[in-house]
Amino acid sequence: MTVLADGGAALSLGVRRAYAACGWIAAAAALAVAALWLRSIPPSLSSDDAFFFLHALTRFSILDFSPQFPGYPGYVAMGRVALLITHDPLAALALTSGAVALAIPPAAAWLAWRITGAASATLATFFITLLGPLMPDLAASLLSDGAGILFQLVFLALLPKPNEPARLRLFLAGLALGWAFACRPSDAPLLAGAFLAVVVIRHRWLPAIAVGAATVLVPVAAIVYALEGPLYLEEGLRFLSGHATIWGNTAFAPAGDHASWLSALASIPFAIPAAILNLAGVAIAIAARSRPPALMATAAAFVAHAAWIAAFQNPDHLRHLAPLATLGGIILVGAVASLPVRPFRIAVLATFLAIEIAALVAIDPVAAIGRPSPLAAARKWLSAGRPDAVATNEGVFALRAELPAVRIYDEHYAADANLGLATASGTAFRLTGTPLRGVAAAVFPARCPGERTLYLYPASVAN
Amino acid sequence: MKRIAAARRLVLALMVAAMFGAASGRALAYSYAAAGAEPLLDGREALFSAAAAGDWAKAETALTAMKPDLDYLDGHEVPGIEKAFDDAVVAKDSNGVEAAFVRAAIGEIERRINGARDNLGDYQTAKVLVVKAQRFYTAVAADLAPDAGKALAAALPRALDAIGNPGVFGVGARKADPAAFAAARADIFKALGLTP
Numbered sequence: 117m118t119v120l121a122d123g124g125a126a127l128s129l130g131v132r133r134a135y136a137a138c139g140w141i142a143a144a145a146a147l148a149v150a151a152l153w154l155r156s157i158p159p160s161l162s163s164d165d166a167f168f169f170l171h172a173l174t175r176f177s178i179l180d181f182s183p184q185f186p187g188y189p190g191y192v193a194m195g196r197v198a199l200l201i202t203h204d205p206l207a208a209l210a211l212t213s214g215a216v217a218l219a220i221p222p223a224a225a226w227l228a229w230r231i232t233g234a235a236s237a238t239l240a241t242f243f244i245t246l247l248g249p250l251m252p253d254l255a256a257s258l259l260s261d262g263a264g265i266l267f268q269l270v271f272l273a274l275l276p277k278p279n280e281p282a283r284l285r286l287f288l289a290g291l292a293l294g295w296a297f298a299c300r301p302s303d304a305p306l307l308a309g310a311f312l313a314v315v316v317i318r319h320r321w322l323p324a325i326a327v328g329a330a331t332v333l334v335p336v337a338a339i340v341y342a343l344e345g346p347l348y349l350e351e352g353l354r355f356l357s358g359h360a361t362i363w364g365n366t367a368f369a370p371a372g373d374h375a376s377w378l379s380a381l382a383s384i385p386f387a388i389p390a391a392i393l394n395l396a397g398v399a400i401a402i403a404a405r406s407r408p409p410a411l412m413a414t415a416a417a418f419v420a421h422a423a424w425i426a427a428f429q430n431p432d433h434l435r436h437l438a439p440l441a442t443l444g445g446i447i448l449v450g451a452v453a454s455l456p457v458r459p460f461r462i463a464v465l466a467t468f469l470a471i472e473i474a475a476l477v478a479i480d481p482v483a484a485i486g487r488p489s490p491l492a493a494a495r496k497w498l499s500a501g502r503p504d505a506v507a508t509n510e511g512v513f514a515l516r517a518e519l520p521a522v523r524i525y526d527e528h529y530a531a532d533a534n535l536g537l538a539t540a541s542g543t544a545f546r547l548t549g550t551p552l553r554g555v556a557a558a559v560f561p562a563r564c565p566g567e568r569t570l571y572l573y574p575a576s577v578a579n
Numbered sequence: 580m581k582r583i584a585a586a587r588r589l590v591l592a593l594m595v596a597a598m599f600g601a602a603s604g605r606a607l608a609y610s611y612a613a614a615g616a617e618p619l620l621d622g623r624e625a626l627f628s629a630a631a632a633g634d635w636a637k638a639e640t641a642l643t644a645m646k647p648d649l650d651y652l653d654g655h656e657v658p659g660i661e662k663a664f665d666d667a668v669v670a671k672d673s674n675g676v677e678a679a680f681v682r683a684a685i686g687e688i689e690r691r692i693n694g695a696r697d698n699l700g701d702y703q704t705a706k707v708l709v710v711k712a713q714r715f716y717t718a719v720a721a722d723l724a725p726d727a728g729k730a731l732a733a734a735l736p737r738a739l740d741a742i743g744n745p746g747v748f749g750v751g752a753r754k755a756d757p758a759a760f761a762a763a764r765a766d767i768f769k770a771l772g773l774t775p
Contacts, residue, residue, distance in 0.1 A: 175736065175740070177739060179706065179707070179710045180710060180713065180736070180739055338748070342745060342746065342748070343744065345702075345703045345706075346703070347703065347706070347707055347710075505721070513717075516720055516721075516728070516732070517732065520725050520728060520729040520732070521725045522725075523721040523722070523725075524720070524721055525721045526717075526721075528624075529623065529624050529627065529718075530624070530628070531624060531627035531628040531630070531631040532623070532624070532627045532677070532721075534631060535627065535631060535673060535674070535677055536721055536722065539674060
């Protein structure tokens with residue numbers, strides 16, 4: 117493939133090497149800054165899902181919500197390895213999600229290198245990925261989203277190029293794909309999109325990839341099934357159905373109840389122009405004459421995941437957009453690398469980076485330094501105020517565990533919650549991610565896009 | 580080739596059936612909770628919503644779906660529970676409905692924990708019974724006294740651990756521990772004010 121560097125023929129090899137060296141030093145420095153930022157964020161539970169993962173590090177029991185369905189065994193296994201280092205489950209979870217998130221930009225850069233073979237495209241991908249507005253949430257949420265993305269990138273990057281020995285690479289790629297699925301089974305459409313595109317483009321790769329994936333997934337599935345038995349499947353059906361139609365806030369939820377992905381996207385600074393460029397990149401990649409399998413598989417994964425979240429995921433959880441942001445950046449770089457006019461290529465990537473830098477300024481990550489998650493801040497406030505009752509659907513299980521003296525009502529049971537608040541013997545509040553009409557007793561601001569600012573209202577404020 | 584085509588059609592049919600099953604299946608509970616239909620939990624929101632709205636005809640309809648389970652509880656763990664619900668509905672007393680529900684949930688916890696004790700050698704059965712006891716605890720957690728909730732939150736996982744684990748093809752297997760289960764059960768019953 118023609119690459120970004122081709123137009124640099126006028127430059128001497130030495131100068132280009134010097135530019136590349138400066139670029140890599142800047143990349144390493146940026147990654148170090150990101151790591152320092154992450155280190156400055158105190159580990160704290162951001163959601164019930166994080167609370168469930170925390171429990172899973174010491175007891176794995178999916179029916180018992182340690183963690184929630186479908187179990188995320190690969191992510192839990194990595195968390196348990198981290199636990200050997202930290203000896204503290206919360207720190208282990210923070211280490212796992214943080215390390216995974218920090219590994220994503222280098223993995224994305226590796227994939228871009230495999231697709232384009234150009235140092236400039238590789239560096240551009242690194243910065244585009246690192247500056248992605250959802251990266252801080254991937255790192256600080258303690259959740260498994262980053263792990264699925266990371267190992268999928270490894271899968272795509274390991275796919276062989278022409279004239280490369282294929283069998284071992286494909287087996288390793290299969291291992292990575294299997295581990296990605298073990299870490300993040302709920303990203304099945306994302307992973308299936310990439311896998312199916314690969315086997316459609318290169319039929320003969322199927323056996324080696326399948327063997328690699330099976331090497332991971334067969335024992336993992338055996339362990340899960342041995343622990344949970346047929347109830348796992350029953351719980352799976354119940355969970356999928358309930359997630360789609362009730363608590364998941366999906367397109368299948370009762371009319372009027374669900375938010376839209378477009379408005380969710382618009383809540384991230386400058387995300388709409390970035391998304392337009394990403395979509396243009398996908399279109400160019402699909403229409404291009406030269407289509408490396410890894411680029412096409414990346415584009416297929418993007419499309420499959422976009423369709424999946426549009427129908428089955430909760431627009432309140434912006435982290436579901438993270439795979440699109442990551443893959444979209446790689447596709448954009450891969451797609452524009454195939455365009456013949458060098459200044460145009462540079463202009464597109466510079467525009468995208470400028471959009472991301474503007475978003476970063478708007479997000480102001482410095483303001484998040486030293487702050488716990490909104491849920492943890494709310495817990496601290498409630499712990500000091502000692503109300504009698506709180507109704508919420510944000511972190512019900514975590515709040516119950518950490519505030520045993522407070523009656524925590526699940527707002528999914530609205531009638532029960534209203535009754536509980538009405539009969540409270542002391543002060544009572546609603547904790548919500550949706551601003552209500554009324555004066556909030558306290559506001560717990562989000563640290564980054566993907567987190568929800570939480571509002572605490574007196575119970576008298578109607579829901 | 581015909582066999583391959585037939586196999587492909589079969590796989591496709593199974594996938595479509597699974598998708599339809601997942602999409603059309605009724606949600607069996609209103610919140611993040613574990614396996615299996617539970618009429619008391621599944622009908623809870625409909626009952627409470629109707630009571631809160633003062634729609635007592637609708638409340639009676641919601642109660643009808645719970646009748647078989649309430650009838651069982653009435654004859655075993657919670658004598659008089661059906662009357663408690665009926666009286667609350669007749670008196671149009673939403674607090675009474677909630678109080679009756681808490682009593683019923685405590686009875687269900689008692690029933691499931693005793694069931695797990697009686698099936699301690701059967702890992703799957705015992706596990707689902709304790710998990711269902713946890714679901715009932717979760718449903719009424721906010722309505723229990725703080726100390727009781729704290730004690731239950733600690734004792735229910737101990738009961739699960741005491742069930743043991745079959746391991747993977749025997750590897751990592753752990754036998755059930757009746758003494759540990761009995762201790763956990765005693766703590767659960769004490770927290771709920773039940774006679775062990």
